Amino acid sequence: MSYCVNCGVELNEDLTFCPLCNTPVVNPAAHPVSVPAHSAFPKEKGQVDVVKRKDLAILLTIVLSSTALTCGLLNLFVFNHMLWSIPIIGVCVVLWVLAIPAVIYTKFTLYSSFFLDGIAVGFYLYALTYITDGNQWFFSLAMPIVILLTLLLEIFLFLCIHLPLSSLTTALYIFAEIPIFCICLELLIDNFIGSALRLSWSAIVLTICAIIIIALITVLSRSRLRNEVRRRLHF
Template sequence: MSYCVNCGVELDSSLDHCPLCNTPVINPNELKRIADAVPPFPEQRGEVDTVKRRDFTLLIGIILTATSASCLLLNLLVFTGSLWSLFIIGACLLLFIVLLPAITTLHLPMYLSLALDGAGIAFYLYLISFTTADQHWFFALAVPIVGLCTILCEIFAILMKHFRVSYLTTTLYFFVETALLCMGLELLIEHFFTKPMRLTWSAIVLTVCAVISITLLTILSRQRLREAVRRRLHF
């Protein structure tokens, strides 16, 4: 005769659960057998060795180099209609430059990394210019635009590193640089097409960004208003 270990009710020998509290009925003689049973899956956790950055860099370099070389050979020997391989070669080079801080052990300064990214984009556009009839657009338009974007990114990095950083200040920096970017793009495009250099569509962007920036400056300059906005926006 056996009893439930939870509620104490008398149990029939054929039951595997208590009819009153649904507690499983376990034969004490089977506890050792259950404890000695081999689990169906390993209990020890295995760990995979981390890949060294040097090996990962070598692998990425080989893949990108092989891709560039294969496309160049196909372009020279099979598909000779145009210099389409320059697009692939430039993309591989640009990808390697962008991934360089992440896949190497070199701790490049943020400003140098941004400058290398800008130089990589400019070189990619330079390769593309070989597929066009005239390269004037590269020197007169592409290089100034890439330079403008790189400078704005550098300024944004300086602001984020050396000045006060919060959600409000980051938003302020973003809208100010958006206005500068749109103004610069429009003036550079008009200069390239020898049009009168004046603001048209970028003036709308400038107006919107100016209103938002003035609002953010007002909030940042008044502590009580700043704290109220932070509480309501939960940051």
């Protein structure tokens, strides 16, 4: 039985500090290797259960699938002069795939859900070739861009997960990926319209981003600078 020297209250035997004034309990008479005192409170902390968004998933699935179905049927039997329902059905499918990690199946890793999103968008664009003349634009422009974007997103994700994360490093990754994307985009466009492969506007982006990247790396590598920036810009 111990008393707090400041507050004068008796303390339960498991307390090593007075909870009121934070004074440590010092009892010279106590045996140093005594049995640990029985705590009045459990050690484990509880977690609030995660709510399953099953209702939302069902609702979303029904709304999207009925939209796709009715548009498809209307296109088949009523307004059947052209394939106008393909973009609508495609959008429904893409939206549904985008909703998978949020409400339908939450156990996917971020990598695989981004991968699925990329595939869905790719298929959507491919479906559009049925209502345009030819599919040359898809194979030489749309598909490479989608693949490139998915790849860059996956790399960004990888960097964010496996390297130390802060707003400065995130900015660094973004500014490193923007010029890569722009250069590839310009080369793809040049290739598509049949002109020579030359850098023009993407070179400007590259220059600007290079300056920003060098500045960011400098700030990141000097801890004094880094802290200064964090202090001045915190929100």
